[in-house]
Amino acid sequence: MTQRFRLPSGGIVDRTQPIAFEFDGTRYEGYAGDTLASALLANGVHLVGRSFKYHRPRGIFSAGTEEPNALVQLGVGANTEPNTRATTTPLRDGLVAAPQNCWPSVRFDVGRMADVLSPILPAGFYYKTFKWPASPKWWMRYEHFIRRAAGMGHAAREPDPARYDHQYAHCDVLVVGAGAAGLAAARRAAESGASVIVCQQSPRWAMQFGDGNAAVDAVAPARWIDDASTALAASPDVTLLANTTAFGYYDANLVGAIERRADDGASSPRQRLWMIRAKAVVLASGALERGIAYANNDLPGTMLAGSAAIYARRYGVRVGTRAVVFTNNDSAYAAALALHDAGVDVAAIVDARDEGAVARRTDERLRAANIPVHGNALVMAAHGNDRVSRVDVTSHAGQRIASIDCDVVAVSGGYSPTVHLFSQARGRLRYDTRTASFVPDRSPMAIVTAGAVNGYCSARTAIDEGAAAADEALALAGSETVHGGRRSARDVGAPQAAPFDGEARLRVEPLWSVPAPRGAKCFVDLQNDVTVRDVELARSEGYQAVEHLKRYTTLGMGTDQGKTSNVAGIGLMARALDVPLDVVGTTTFRPPYTPVTLGALPGIHHGAHVEPVRRSAMHDWHAAHGARFVDAGLWKRPHSYPRPGESEDDAANREARNVRENAGIVDVSTLGKIELQGRDVAEFLNRVYINRWDNLQVGRCRYGVMLREDGIVRDDGTTSRLDTTHYLMTTTTANAGAIMQTIERLLSIDWPDLDVYATSVTEQWAAAAVSGPKSRDVLARVVDIDVSNEGFPFLAVAPCNVRIAQGTIPARLFRMSYSGELAYEVHVPADRGREMWEAVLAAGEPFGIMPYGTEAMSTLRIEKGHVVIGSEIDGRTTAFDLGMEKLVNPNKWCIGKPLLARPALTSPDRWQLVGLCAESGERVPRGAKIVADPDAPAPVPMHGHVTSWCYSPNVGAWIALALVSRGRERHGEKVWAVSPLANEKVQVTIQAPVFIDPAGERLRG
């Protein structure tokens, strides 16, 4: 018979909509509106998992986000998700869930022996294994055991097929929590015309308030909720977010929230991450019930009293047949009556206070229900195997009062306010003895608290506080600065509001644990299997600070973050130290409040959407002509253009050889381009480059090197003087953005007196370099100016037009060379880039022109010893190291120059740029180190390392650039380039870092 424990009526479930689901291989049925937990309980299933450390059987403990036990593996395949709380998982058709931490099954679990071995698994066990003077063999055994035992479900092995979304939002007032207080606050704020966002983690508004609470001002809860939510839904400036958990509070009132939209993965997006910037926040996050530690308080059938009542009222589920209620406060009496109304035989209320005796005499409903109350009594221990079957009731002194058969223990140790977001908002907490809980005190942020987060309260109080909090939030939102100091809306000094019909009282007397029989386990933190004894042991071993206690015992470190256990842990520590709870204090409430699916954090920003792609104007031509692309920052650059049957290496070698023999064209659009204009550009360049600029004539360009403030080489490039007050600077592709930023800073902060204006034009111009002995012949056919050596000498710059099939393209022509050959650069407006590229190729066809990629470009520059960012310019090298000391103008100051003379930067032992040639024809290994003797015993003295290496088709050998200690003195010396990682070595000869045309005649010819 299915759903044996379902009541015939009542609650929010729809009994006309049965839903089939599977748990631990068995098929069950529930109803629409159920959670997985309520549906399991309706079927009488309490045992849902095994505990983390001792593999003890565990049942459903709560009805909400605080759940420590009922964590299940939800779904299968790519959609599976571990550690999902059954208590917050909406039931849906075809849902498949499995218990965790058990093998082979939840009923028969081999790991249960951990419970038997528990005397050797005390608090801090993991840390102690490092300290024990045991042999490594022992550690291996422990480790295997620990890892095996510490399974908490498993992540999917396939990529997550679900889609996730991000949404940014702004509002005057953000209301977190839509219980009675939150709804009242939202309504008041909306009535004032403010823009309001309300987020509520459950699917319905004010669920707890609607669970059969007493009427407020003669209005039934259902009606009140209906009125409030209808009014809010009709307000134009109100956004209502159900199924949305505010999980973190960040700087300047930024609240992160996760909206669960469709957990079946079918709808899209599955979840939405909200980043809400609120002028003020009303925190109405309520309070969570906590347990009491007694022997075997973890047996399935043990449940928070309020949660047991929620299952009865909200879901129409009897959580058992015979219950014992154990409490230290008044709230459990209402829960006992709810269980009674649901047909559960409430065998007794065990009340640790004197109040129990009072209640028995005075409460008519208890008398009518014939529920016996034991005052001044404790549940000393529970018994049972996979379900509680009996409890022992004793006096505080341990004298036996009764032994009661039952299958449910409904326990209430009081309520802990959900202060997480308040604490994250740098809010101070205060221990409130009246509610035995930590409540909000003051926050410097624009956050106001209302309702049970200020301490357990009635619906009437919550509603009043909600409205008052809205007023205060509106004042904060409207004020000049939102950083006013504010306290919680409840005036802690004033007497509580006068009781009215249904006024809830707590009258809690703190009780964290019950004296346990020898050897029995009394759990404080159910998820992490932390017992009362663990806390006492930590204290006796000197871990007395609350943060140390947490880490040593792992109390509160589970996926539930100790929502039902932290305050009890603090209480136990306070008792052990004999100090008030205030003195112990709380641990830090770090975000997220509840686990956030990792996929929601990147949202759509994964795969191809991680970062934007930059393509040059000629990209499509490259792709159409077989280019293999390589990433250069965000850019896609052609690596090489392999022909059919040709490898990439062969293609690059062919391309590099063709540049030296005929002509090649390469896309250099990615270079950073910065236009500089103004009267003082030359002076500015003098200050940022190591070389001299005030003598650069119009129509000329020059190579320049920039230093960091500490004297290390930062970047290089050319700058051209296009007109009297008009210059164009180029930077490396990698540094384009950073150099622009530095220029802006220098011009606005350091040297505002200079008449210089800078703007980035990287994307406005497409650029191609045409190199090779025949490049002049090529250019002569395609540009409309004289390109002879006399008319357009090395380092000349001129405007020109590029002839295309129909008409011309305005262009800038530069005579500069990176390859060491006669070479030019052609810049045209970006949208004409492809026309220019194709025109040059057509003009070059009779001369054997070929496009070449970054690989050939790299080979050509290594052959010439030209340094690049990231290889030779590695953030450690000086101009001297790189052989550029002659560029440093002695007669002027520039950035980085004052510190160049420091001894460490001028030491003769520094690593200096050299060339290496492997005459044997063998390959220079990747990432090679330079050593004198590769067979010397380790550690082998290192003389330097290879920075760039390639096969040179023009030299006919493997060559490299390297930084070698005293390298310049060592030309001709034979050393070894070794890679212990690749187990490769090759003998190389040190030489000057130039392999082709050392006199530099080609580029000037």
Place this chain on the structure above:
Amino acid sequence: MMLIPCPWCGPRDQIEFTYGGDATVRRPASDAPEPEWVDYVYLRDNPCGPLDELWYHGAGCRSWFHVLRDTRTHEVLASAAIGEPFAPGEG
């Protein structure tokens, strides 16, 4: 994530900005002795409380400007364009 009041663009998320460090540090005269340069390049105060610092709005107006930020709380107390006095922040 801090809300940084750009003097030109108004309050914007921190991700649009680059940090520029202590704004009170001044580059020494070009002929200053080496220890002054070492101090300028390497040594920074780490004040507890309000700090006048520079930020760059790279994803916005591309301006550098001053932010007065409390290093203990990330509270932005004021911002100012270069050469202007601090005005109360809107962040």
